[in-house]
Amino acid sequence: MNKQNNQNKKRKIEGIVVSDKMNKTVVVDVWRFKKHPLYHKILKVSKHFKAHDENNEAKIGDKVIIEETRPLSKDKRWKVIKIVKKNQGEKIDEEIKSEEEMLTDEKIESDVIIENQ
Template sequence: MPKRILIGTVTSDKTDKTVTVKVERKVKHPLYGKIIRRSKNYHAHDENNQYHVGDVVRIEECRPISKTKTWTVKDEVVSGGTQAIEADLDVEAAGN
């Protein structure tokens, strides 16, 4: 079974090797139909203490590390739409 991956914002980094990540989702109200936001906090393992408050990170489900910690931080989500990507493209001219 594949591991779940969620994206959220770090809200606390005060504990050692642990960050608290707030994950928001949008759901439709069952009666009124309005889109409302629901959020949940997850404790995620951060081995090197490299993520701080405000970082948008991707967390992955893992085995239980402690009583409340069953997620690990995979990486930081890079904001912004454009990035410089170096590509190795060998373009050959097709000529006869």
């Protein structure tokens, strides 16, 4: 019963992936609001967590849920549980690249036509 209680006590937090350059590891940026003790101003505070991503599924800009786990390395104590929302920026980048390729192809074709005349 004690093990079951410990599993339920694992913290889960939501954040945004800011780096996926390491193998099976992502860096997640978690934001929270904190009230200043003296001035009572609400501050937005962020913290980076390294999390284990077994299948390298999470990419930069994805919104993920990470869960506390046993230490996996010197810095990793979290693992990615779920990708809540995929980053849409990659699709936009691909569309822009395809448009640029089309424009360069048209330019090459127009250059060939001009040379043939």
